[in-house]
Amino acid sequence: MNATSCNHAKEADRFTADQPRVQWHDQALWFVRAKRDTAAHAVEEWEQLRETASQIKRHTLARLPEYLEQFEENALRLGAQVHWARDADEHNRIVLRILQQHGVHKLVKSKSMLTEECHLNPFLEQHGVEVVDTDLGERIVQLRSQPPSHIVLPAIHIKKEEVGQLFHQCLGTEPGATDPKYLTEAARGHLREKFLEAQAGLSGVNFAVAETGGVIVCTNEGNADLGTSLPRLHIACVGIEKIVPRAADLAVFLRLLARSATGQPITSYTSHFHGPISGGELHIVLVDNGRSRIRADRQFWESLKCIRCGACLNTCPVYRRSGGYSYQHTIPGPIGSVLGPLKDAKKNYSLPYACSLCGSCTDICPVKVPLHHQLLTWRGEIVRRGLLPWRKWLEMKAVSWVLRNRRRYQWSGKLARWAVRWMPRWMLYNRLNDWGKSRELPEFPRKSFRELYRNRNGRNQ
């Protein structure tokens, strides 16, 4: 263990210290999960759609270089400009160069986990560009100088009282106001000014269509759309895994995306950008930043199928009770716990353990990423690469040593039954017993199953 690694359990302690908030967070996300279930069950061919979506992704990833070239060719034909970025740094420099060429110092931005991953905002701010996140949840976390804690619901961890206080300080709303309608209206007024002042709009992209050269952006607020229809300059940042071959494929993904994310049949706005706004420019930045490496990884390439719906976060019993920040990674939850170690296995070694292997994420994933299988595979990798902290490593070794041998196993059971009954509390519940931190040990029986069985047989004979 060293200072640069993150321990999910330790980070989660900060969140779990406030138990009423944990319960509130848990229930808020479970509510979203329940809405997803209702929406998914109402579609008769849901499972067929999931399988189809998975196959389309599989096909596309296999032929990714060809589809990227086709996309570029068509986008150029429509008058867009296409840029390629190998990593976050190059992506940020490309965006800055475009903005500087157009003399832009006020930028409105819609949600993009890619730009979060690249840390675009601080980079642009360092270079004198005012960046305003326009999604309400993103604006709230931006004003608090926080990253999003969820990929679809960025401010899910924040209570309305806290938003009220924040808006009172930053937007001059009434002190003590907590009504979401009133607070949203205040944000609408504030952000409309920003939309009208902006010299450029930057958006993420949900899907990029190879056969047409178009990019598709889904929002409920209409912020990506308003932000790219007033200024003449639109920059769209796309991870290379966002490609789909045909426009017809959009039907499959759009039917799955909003239902999986929030239980809506579709988002309020699904904008299809083909070429620039009249008299303006559309710049599409295709970003690799580790994706080609993940694609080449025989064990984890399927994580690139992810369409960022957030369903696996909403259903995850660990995420719901530990909060997005406990992962210390741009993308939290089950998918983040697969992607995190792919980015930096040493720093994110603990994320695959932030999981009970219940498999709910895998069941719910609309594109069938085998999430909990990948998390289990990662645990093996973490051990193989020697990244497990010595104490956890030792515990695993000890358990394995005991379980490998019948006599050691029987003897340790006997010892435990004796010890739990007779040992003083301080010897049982201490720093070494992680399990007992927030739980009581069960009452141990006097005899093992084996002993009971033997006695029963004796009686019967």
Added chain:
Amino acid sequence: MAETSRDTILQSLRAARLESVELPELDPSWSQFADPKARFAQVLESVGGRCLSATDLPDANRQLAQLPEFQQARLIGSTVAGVDRVNFDVMGVSDPHELEPLDFFVAPGQFAVAENGAVWVSDAQVPHRALWFIVQHLALIVPADQIVHNLHQAYQRLRFDHAEFGLLIAGPSKTADIEQSLVIGAHGPRSLTVILL
């Protein structure tokens, strides 16, 4: 510089061969409805929109006149010929920022999708794409016989062979970013009315 990165990315992708599968066929007969019009209206209402049926344009005008948002609107624009009370010439606007004071906008929608309550609109119907988002209240007039069952059928109708902005609109602008409380009217229109004509 950009050239090199393009080559690097494509080369590294080509270096790793993945087992390919066929692109699956899509079935346009998925999710059909006995009464697509009723289904569309029901889904649109469930996502915060309003669905009306009109027999002809004068009837549509009568129904518009009864909407509180239309009654209260001071500045009204339309790209549907024959809409009453229009006093804002959206065609005469050269800078989309000037559209900000517009209260109500009436536009044609090309077709509706029964499955999810969405209407397809595009740049072809408006002088500025900002109109879809900047106006306070939006009404779309859609031919009643132009309702497809599902998105698969929708994309069968769409051609993306030239530069154009198009979108599916399903309900008003909304957010639930503060404690999951649904609030209508985030950045865009505070109401959406679809009139099936």
